[in-house]
Amino acid sequence: MKKQWFTISVYSENNVGLLNRISGIFLKRHINIESLNVSKSEIDGVSKFTVVVFTTEDWTRKIVMQIEKQIEVIKAFYHTDEETIYQESALFKIASNLLFDERQIQNIIKESHAQIVTVSREFFVLAKTGKREEIDDMYQLLEPFGIMQFVRSGRIAVSKAEMRISTLLKEFEHK
């Protein structure tokens, strides 16, 4: 079976130990977590893990079943890139003199729709939100000038199809 990108979305009760439990499921099967993001979700008190993996659908399905089996997990889903709207963010820290000395940099900023977050005497910070390739492209362009620091966030994603968590929780309440 062919490997591809999958976004795994996990809705769970807020719980300190759960991250350890979930990452152990990947570790045990030698499946690399390509990116991980933990945040609140659309439901009060419910957390959302967004995990990106590059593997086969069969493995992804098995992992999702194992995740869903954990007591505090309400529901887990997996989606292909086509089935989600997804973004990543990145920050670039660059020496301030370049902003004035290298005209090219100003063009890169304009064309990539990046934001200048802050400018100081020594450095300025660019923020870029988009698909991974777009961030990678921007990195390629800026690298020759020297990047002082770079960081990219985990992927965040929403699915095109519904994730019926509220319905699930309501059903539970009426049991």
Added chain:
Amino acid sequence: METLKAKHIKDNNKTTLRISGAEAIIHCLLAEGVDLIYGYPGGAIMPVYDELYKFQDRLTHVLTRHEQGAVHAAQGYARVSGRVGVAMATSGPGATNLVTGIADAQIDSTPVVCITGQVPRHLLGSDAFQETDIIGISTPVTKWNYQVTRASEIPEIMAKAFYIARSGRPGPVLIDITKNAQFDELDFSYEPCNAVRSYNPYPKPDPKAIDAAAALINSAKKPYIVYGQGVILGQAEEQLKALVEKAGIPAAWTILGLSAMDTDHPLNVGMVGMHGNYGPNILTNECDLLIAIGMRFDDRVTGDLNTYAKQARIIHFEIDPAEIDKNVKVDIAVLGNARDSLELLLPKIKKNSHKDWHDKFKEKYREEYDAVIKNDLQPTKAGLTMGEVVEAINKASGNKAVVVSDVGQHQMVTCRYARFKQTKSNITSGGLGTMGFALPAAIGAKMAAMDREVVAIIGDGGYQMNIQELATIFQNKTPVKIVVLNNDHLGMVRQWQELFFERRYASTVMTNPDFVKIAEGYHIKAKRVTKREELAATVEEMMQSPEAYFLEVKVEKEDNVFPMIPSGASVSDIRLK
């Protein structure tokens, strides 16, 4: 005694007690119907032990001689009684000593609650004396775990622990309780837990899947059932029997499924797996419908997956959604408790007999009998065989004993030859294959069934992994019967060395102590049998003994267990020699 201590507070018609966390733990255990726990004290759990002392008339604590013994005893208790077993230990080494037993309970789906003490909250993360991250360590091998750092959390967490351990697919839960939470007071009231909103332990069988399963079963020419522990855990023994009889389907057990159905039932055709019976393995690749009930297609059962039951349609009755299509892709999955699912299925099943198909199993049995079983059970050679000892135990117990086996050759022989009339009678470490399991598990098994004989069958290797539990047997006057099948080798590993490593017996030869003297040192009645003539009478004497009894049987040193599916080979390539 507790009423002297506790101050009753009437508050909105609800009775609460102002008590310490440690006392609250005891009240929780009592509220869960626990009257017996296994454990070992130490600094971080002392407040709880102090309460155990005060409550000893209502809650018995059995001091094992090692924390591993405590979990295995709790497992033995749980597997025989169907209730949750409880083990307790201190922080640090006490907690880490539990880990093997917890892992064993996890892979064999045994309901156990382990309670560990932990350093006080303010010392967490400071590498305090006997601090260990038992939550981190136990996470991959527990169904659920939780660290309590405030006394007020105790009732809710304990209730949740018991609910999670026993419901759905059961498993071990570990609750780590910091010392301050044991000392501090709380307003105690207890409400049992019967739901956790993110957890669905009993998926409802889908009527469409049931219909589809019934249709396949009714039209199958060569249907074949393989049943596992899910039948026992789901209390579906009667439904299994009804299905087997109504549809006339031969059924085989996995090592954990054994005893779910009377071994003498004519349609109960034997054991599957690496050392299972010949027919049940070979005919897996001839059936047209494989009906898996409460089993998980372990690699020791399936052998090579690429050649496993490829010709057959497969129905999987299973409570755990994560097991569906995990190892074997199935045609129909029926999610749910085995009992619920089979109840729904049974009215839709047509009567049938499949006599010719059943005759195939008989034919294969005769081949196996001539090549293996006859020599195991009625040997003509001088040395004693493990099989004849198991057979002697069957005779002496009238197939009524609880049989607890350890891990190795003797375990495979036991699971092939032990006969059972009653469910929950075969206790062994299946998924983890934990040597050292049997002696402590037998203690728990006996305490769960004082009206039955409990016989532990153990190899000379595994016996020495938890031999210290003889002291627990002596101190508690637990009348278990212990049979050590002594071949002076780590037999199962030696067998592999003989077959696959050109007889290079690397570290499998053992110079053993005088086991009879050791048992006698613990004041346990002990005998050694070296000759066939003495076997039956001594086993009989052991079975009649009202007290614990140790029997060492010197068996042939280099016997092998057959049939055997070499690892990685297909079930059809099972060897008779």
